[in-house]
Amino acid sequence: MPVLTILIALPFVGAAIIGLLPRRRPEVVFPVAIGVSVAPLAVAIYLLAEYSLDGTTFQFFENYVLSERFGIAWELAIDGISLFMVVLTAVLFPLAIAASASVRDKLKTYMILMLVLEGAVLGVFLALDLLVFFAFFEIVLIPMYLLISMWGSDRRAYAALKFVVFTAIGSAFLLVGIIVLGILAGDAVGATSSFDWRVMLSMDISESTQMWLFAGFGIAFAIKVPLFPFHTWLPDAHTEAPTAGSVILAGVLLKMGAYGLLRFNLSLFPDASVDLAPVLAVLGVIGIIYGAAAAIVQPDIKRLVAYSSVSHMGFIILGIFAFTSQSLQGSVFQMISHGLTTGALFLLIGMIYDRTHTRAISDYGGLAKQMPVYAGIFLFSAFASAGLPGLSGFVGEFTILVGSYLTLPVLTIIAGLGVILAAVYLLWAYERVFTGPLNPKLEGLKDLSFRELAIMVPLVVLIIGLGVYPKPVMDRIQPSVEQIIDRLEGASDYQVPEFGRLTDVESVVGVGHEGGGG
């Protein structure tokens, strides 16, 4: 059964179903949309359950040749990294759709766009053919652009345009890179071109060519992540987008950039990756500090969370380019965790915005008195975002930091300062919005409804679950990450430092360890 094809197709089918709904019955659109968005989640859970832990990285392989001559194929597979990107996508979309109850205008179009977006994102994470990957990567742009420009707030036109222009320019570089690489791969297999990622892996590309290709791919992905200094589209897009748009942008779309770097840059251009790692890591660390510093003084709560994303994504970039088993696993884990915590924060901001129609921090004050449950979940999400141990954010950040120190000690020590700044911007914002005497304008606001609680509880449970027991996730990421490091070590002169892989420490230091007893 072509389960991955089905997975990608489901949201598109769902979009078609919504398109066919009678125009006279607008009230059924919302429940039907939630219903059809749950279908991909069911498939994702099936994948999670069936994903084998025998060490095989790519599973559920599917391959249908589209063009023999140009070497294009509908080639899908899932490994430990894409598995969780798919699950994250499938979890966040139903929640984002359920959080769109306040959308009145053109609801049908809105839901169709959301589902098309979901299908395209899933395609990005599943495609192993670079041209198919690129197609999905571009399709994502269109519904997102429309969502921001049609349902966004005051400066939506500006923000949507900025988003499209930034990303499209990155895509231009990416397309050139893919075509060049495709022709090179074609030479290798005796065809006009080949866009099969696995064929490309077997090629031997000269270091200078690698540099150019790395730059082409890297710019596209760096804009998407976004990496400093390409991040200025993000605060505008996140802030102006409707709630669901912000959730998906931060939760899933940014991960496409990090995923691209992991999947393509690291394995296809190993020499260039090793050479350029310091540059990207430096930019990542600048992003950590700069994003956090900028977040502190934002007067708009949504913009504050947007800047916090710049900071958090910087950790992920640092981990990716530190090339240790720990740092890479931490980065993938942080990609999941950031999706959950930042998704939660954007959802919460949307819920209060639906009530008050303001995002200015100064319009609030003392809200914890009026909406205690809301305040509690907000504080929980804030601490999760600030990396409190026991919650998912800590596992990712901590693993990144410890792993990155092995190869990039100075940068990692500086990156650690982001942990202090995160506490500053989140707790200061919480103080101004939720504590002190109640702002009289907020009197009469209702606490979270059952629907809103039902949206938040799964996220809360996942954040705690992943924080306390990340092992099942880590165990699935591990082989895929090891494969990337094997590839780096095999194809470049890079050497993983001591303890940079999962090691049996007891045999190294030669002591008996009485753990495990009790």
Place this chain on the structure above:
Amino acid sequence: MTDLIWLVVAIPLVGAAVNLFLGKRIGEPLSGWIGFGAVAASFLIAVEPMLGFFAGDSEPSTHFLFSWIPVLGVNAELLWDPLSALLTMIVTGVGALIHLYSIGYMHGDERFPRFFSYLNLFIASMLILVLAANYAVMFVGWELVGLSSYLLISFWFTKPTAAAAGKKAFIVNRIGDWGFLVAMMLIFAAFGTFDFDIIFGTAPGVLSVTMATAITLLLFVAAAGKSAQLPLYIWLPDAMEGPTPVSALIHAATMVTAGVFMMARSAVLFELAPVSGGIVATIGAATALLAAVIAVSQRDIKRVLAYSTISQLGYMVLGVGVGAYTAGVFHLTTHAFFKALLFLGAGSVIHAMSGEQDMAKMGGLRKKMPITFFTMGAAWLAISGIFPFSGFWSKDEILAATFAQGGAWYLLWGIGIVVAVLTAFYMTRLFVLTFLGKPRWDADAHPHESPASMTIPLIVLGAFTVSFGLVNTPFRLSFEHFLEPSFHGIPHVEGLTNVLITSLASVTLVVAIAGIVVAWRRYRVDELPVEVGGWWDRALVGFGVDDLYGRWIVAPGRRASELASRADAVVLDGAAHGIATGVRSAGEALKPVQSGRVRTYAGILAVAAVALVVVTVLVGGGF
């Protein structure tokens, strides 16, 4: 029973969850009893295994719970040894008493169940911290106590000062946590693990002196945050915004001693880094002195105790710094009793005075509150270092160990003696102003003794305050033998003969009595001395250190943040707009442009892309 150690952590955690989710339905006072019961149960489970160490027929053991972060080799694993057993007893014992006390103290608060939920969360977090078998799990507890402290300081969050104090405590502690994080990075790079048994078993062979110094100094940064040492002590006085039982439990008896505990746990590493020891001891002594001086000038009864706590923590840090780990932990223990007692007593007084905290408006409470008076009296003598109360023995051990180092260490000993005088002075001032002399309360105040739920904890703590010092006298070192397995292989402080110890003890006793006498003569009068102007005013505001930080750290930090924020708009986007204008005017010459913006971003992106490529080639080529 040792196998059930995980329950010691789990029970308060469940208690916290029960009161968090069902507290409203359970209501007062049952939710309080659930909270108390959870902690008492933990205490009872831990007693028997702890006694095993006293009897000398138990070995330290580790208890594997589950694999936490596999790639770092981190397991959720608990270490049960004398040191963790001792701390577990303090945390659950003093904790249970303070839960009991809170049932009376928090009576009528609309968020009564929530308070007990947070208190239980704190107990569970603190137990994770002290029972951890590796640094990563210890850090979990370390951060979670920070969280509980934040929640409890800002418990009355509608009060802006309380909310601000909670935030300040968490952020200042986070600065310390950064030190802990970096220390862990260094530890992992050196050992490939966070497990105590491997690290302490192999450290002398693995760590160079430089590395050991770096790790221990970073750990001390963390300890300075939690244990309120220079320059990170500034959060603790503000933390008094929390309800008084919180001040007693978290900001006096337990959490603030976490830094001292962590350094004692890491004794093997500190032994490898003599320079760190010197720095730690010096900062400990300096903190003790500064805080004691400030305590002398305070008028708010809780603020006196807050600065006193900082000062006493300085003693403990001094002890750890000179390598007298047992003495540091001993003072930690006795301090937990008498300082918790002092805070609870102060709470009892504040409760009786309907919230009044200014000692100038107290006086003559002796007859109105006899139990509070007598128990606090014991704590007063203990902290002042009067024979044979507990504080005398523990403080004396630290000072003797410092003296025994000789050389420049005499100076630190001298500071310790000065602090001893000041301690006796400000505590006498507090005691006399509160309980003796003529009543100075308003006519409408009706002070009364507190209910039994509040006085019973006072009496129990009072008993320990009086007697606990006797477990470790120079003549009978039970405490030291008890802790021996935890400090295995670390040499004792040398050069301490019984004659020297006795003479040094006499010196500290004499100066303590002197401090008491001076304060007694000054304050046991009908007309209180006027303490305003000059030195008094400056000390009252803690010598303006908060303002200093505000001016030199917070304000510039904020300006930097605003700069970063504006740089986005002005420099990065602004460059785009500049290019846009250029592109547009160029474009207009050729053809009217519709979408200047598109070109703007195309322009800036192209420039950025070219820049990246250039950097790429330059850096790449240079490799």
